[in-house]
Amino acid sequence: MSPTEEPTLSEYRRREQSITLAPLHEQLEERSEGEGSTQELLTLNFGPHHPATHGVLRLLVTLQGEIVRDVKPIIGYVHTGIEKTAEDKSYWKVIPVIERMDYLSYYFNAMAFCTAIEKLAEVDVPPRAQYLRVIHLELNRIMSHLVWLGTSALDLGAISMFWYCFREREKILDLFEMSSGQRMHTRYFQVGGVIEDIPHGFEEKLRSFLKEMPSRVDQYGALLNRNEIVLQRLRGTCPLDAETLLTLGVTGPLLRAAGNPWDLRKAAPYSSYDHFDFKIPVGTQGDNYDRYAVRLAEMYESVKIVQQALDGLPEGAHITDDRKIALPPRHELATSMEALIHHFKLVTEGMRVPPGEVYSPIESPRGELGCFVRSDGSSKPARVHMRDPSFVNLQATAPMVKGAYIADMIATLAMLDPILGGIDR
């Protein structure tokens, strides 16, 4: 071998010789200016079991260094076949099944379904029931935002927020337990109203809760709003403008953070929401900080709504009078034969609903929650479909995090507030 001939070097050895002791950013520049640098993209599986995915969400993240180039969500790990199960049950038995869909906002699931059936069967809901529904819905909204805040702060590293938020959540769950007997998945909303009137003591407990809640939200704000780490992680990260969000079908606090004040409680009021005076918090930049701030402000507004509903709670029935839809009160069963027959038919067979298709949307803590019901005239629904907001909002993950760091992706997932039960149904 003559000294001028180079021994054949392997690719590895050649690359090894290119390593210098220059600082990293200079090395990167050298490499990118060199021969058509091919940086490898790494596809990482953010598996279904991961502490930061808010449920069993699987993400295939394609990374270039620490920058996210693409993200593909894979869902279905908690698919429960709720819609298929609902076809097998009579209408009021569907309510407990459908409540377990979006498991943090169970009253909203039941509300969407009940309003759909009320539209189909043309049932009027008495005003007291409407106000009671609003009270429970807004309490549930506060509770859902509290859990979101606790777990999101946990993701960002502000671990003590978790305990403060869950302390408030326990108070709300005590109220739910007082009115219906269960903490979660209460089966309180029925077609035509609510299953039972609120007991004695509920009002005082609720008032004392409402008195202290705004100061608690102030405390959360004091902890996080001006915190430098929160600001650096959330301010300006992963913004997305309102037009793109609209084409992706995103609604709820995400859309409001981007500047579009679309809220079904104001736009198409249902269940006496137009009787109450409340504001819709709207963000300006559409980044993660605005999403956080919008939800925090919504907690104040919900407290206001519950206050007004409690002050103006009308007297009257808590469920419709229509005996073909709602169970008669128990004292009537002893005296009236029709009541007995209605009770029997409702419990064994279920209510009959006229055939037709109806889509009924409401505003859940995550966006537009719609319920499509097709009835074929029998006592079981022929098709129940829940248009879940998290399912549609998840499509916005990819445009939001492309080009951001992987730590920003964690923060964005937290601010997106996905609930896998609703996504997978």
Add this chain to the structure above:
Amino acid sequence: MKRDPLGTGVHVDADSLRVRSLNSRQLLRGGAIEGPNPSSHLEGADFERHVEESIMTTTLDKAVAWARSNSFFPATFGLACCAIEMMSIVAARVDVARFGFEAFRASPRQADLLILSGRVSIKMAPIVRRIYDQMLEPKWAISMGACCSSMGVFNNYALVPADKFMPIDVHVPGCPPRPEALMHGVLKLRKMVQEDPDMGWRERYQAEGTEEVVPELSGATALPAAVNVSAEEDTSGA
């Protein structure tokens, strides 16, 4: 030197009880007694009571079981609604840190308790099994809620009860179970572990009569790796 302080005819050593118990402690530790009166130590029933009060005797198994049961490291495995109630036991009202279980580990390699909280769908079942396999012995599993214990509210094509693919130690019923109920289940498990440390690993996996197989690694140094061979079908892949 003996004296009779109470005048009852019972003669005890002259030094105070304190000095004598310290001397006894020294004796028990195997050292020699120093001081003016080397034979002054507790005797008879006094000595036995001193031993009872200051030394704990137990078997090694019991001590290990006590340590294991008071320091479960649960794996963060929240699937659905029950996960929210599992988060509630970490919160302040029903505080699982009182018992020592607040260190929820994210990695299954560091955890020893799998609280299956929520519905296990057919897509998720192989993954749950994989996580459970990745945990190191000794490990326990609590099936929280109706959906993983039986099929729960949803008796349909999409769910698998957890008993079908992994051994469960405690089932906690409820939909979702109250945090107090889950705490009751965890404490039941704790009692179980304290009393019966031999969990019967081979029995649980129905793997009696199997042997541990060392995979042949051609070329490279064959590190003896103990592979858990299960007699049933091998569930792998997500």
Add this chain to the structure above:
Amino acid sequence: MPDATGLELIAQELREAHGEDVVAETTFFRNQATLTVEPGSIRAVLAHLREQGYAFMSSVHGVDYYPHEPRLGVIYELLDMSRVDRIAVKLRVDSGDPVVASVTEEWPTANHQEREVYDMFGVVFEGHPDLRRILMPEDYEGHPQRRDFPIGGEPVIFTFNEGDSTGSSE
């Protein structure tokens, strides 16, 4: 909600623009408007409605009308945010050849939702960028939400069927 006459006007416009048999039926039920259109024209109909102001697609979902033929239906819910108007566009395809043009290009929100309709009902969306199962495992056979798919599940154990093997490890 476009009222009944408004709905008829829209249907009329569509017929004039895209042919007589585009709109098969108009339904105004419980104050909600539904247009049943012919499956091949779905993209044109949606584009037309978008010009009319219905620029937000709320939902794409499937329905199984078994035993009525054509069996599989796909419903697109549209929303006009400025006038707070909703309209639903429905199409029905046979289970023998359930092919529908995908609207994902103009309405990106339909991406995951069409995949769900494919997964649950078997409707194939032509032109969809990534049509594969979304909720069930990738290799699952069958379309669960069809009406003739069995609901499945475990039998509830009473004393009379106590001894039957259910395959559990206990």
